Amino acid sequence: MLRKSIIMMALAAAFTMNVSAVQIEVPKWQPPVPGADASIPANAYENYSYINEKAIQEAEIFSAKVQKNVEKPKTAIEKVFKEKTGLAQAVKLGEFSESTVILLHEGENNIRLSVPNISLRGDTVESKSSDGLLFAVHGYTGILLVGPPHGKKINKYIQNEGIYTYPGLENASWKIFKGKTHVMYTEFTPSKTKTTYGITYLGGGDVKDPYQDKFAEVVMSNYIIPSIEPLSGLDNYSHVKHWDNFGYRIPKKAKLVSEAMEDNKYEVRTYEDVGVKIRVLRFRIDPNIVDKSLAKKQIFTFLNKYGDLEAPTQYATVWNNGLPGFLIDRYKPNGESFLRHFTKDSEYYYSYRIDYDESKSLYKHKQLRDMIEYVSFDNAESLRKNTQWRIDNSHKKKFDTDPSFNQWYMGWINILAQ
Structure with missing residues (x-):
């Protein structure tokens, strides 16, 4: 099973061809952009598949458990898992490697970006500091907020900030938050447009987490920023x-x-x-x-x-x-x-x-x-007036009543929407 999993990872990696590297440049005397890694391909975001060793282990455990439980299948799904012994592992790896893509194409909005995270929930939030709507997406370990420039009252949370240049973006800047929680914000105007956007990404960076094992600044600098492009x-x-x-x-x-x-x-x-x-x-x-x-x-x-x-x-x-x-x-x-x-x-x-x-x-x-x-x-x-859940009702009830999931999420959204 492990050999097959490694093969699957190698095949998934074939989506990304290392034709160029992420090159986030900064003007003289400016601090480097946190997390930027020139060894990562500039089109790594096109891969969308981020399976780590922990995910492989959990998929194999899940598969073994399923096969044990379906020795005497009673339902149609159990029969399918019994007949197709590799299916349970493939399904679990598929779930672990989900990504999120954001498209804004209303009014003057005209951008696309991506992030290597599962999406469990989406909310539309009124920005108190800018005209326009903020779109929030929550995964297991990450929060993404996209829309007009936001968080104008968050300076007390900022540890460092700077400006940078990247192809296709103008007036680009970044801010990194204080504390153990990894939060990064970037603001930019796509070239040849007059619309300015803000993106905040929060990620825990738990290397044992099969859903997301990279810190927020690594994801923002090497996946989100390079993926930003106009839809025109x-x-x-x-x-x-x-x-x-x-x-x-x-x-x-x-x-x-x-x-x-x-x-x-x-x-x-x-x-x-x-x-x-x-x-x-x-x-x-x-x-x-x-x-x-x-x-x-x-x-x-x-x-x-x-x-x-x-x-x-x-x-x-x-x-x-x-x-x-x-x-x-x-x-x-x-x-x-x-x-x-x-x-x-x-x-x-x-x-x-x-x-x-x-x-x-x-x-x-x-x-x-x-x-x-x-x-x-x-x-x-x-x-979109209602919260958009991406999980079934049983899981929704679990997360909706979990303070560490719901209150923490909305707390950050309220801070950033100011």
């Missing part, structure tokens, strides 16, 4: 289509080849382009059935359906203007690859699937991934 490039090769309340992007050259109802349940739109087939489907939410957009549900369903457990696959919760979707990305250079995005509004589930071969397609893997991540809802403002 999408307009060069794709455009937005609307399906009532739902908006999604397709390549400009893609043709609609069919609209159909499948199994008396799924409304399906099919598009085709050179080397690319796209299916966008929706079906009504059934309140009596478990939420199909949850990450754990999606990972299990995907791995059970498609097998090939050791193929390099990435999983990410994608937050579009404060609303979550879940992305599965199985990329095989010069081979048949698969992208799937799953989200919902108050009425429908929406599934967006792309099957493609990069060697035949007009588009690169990252172009298709960026495109499928981008979705919108006409009623986003009303949908």
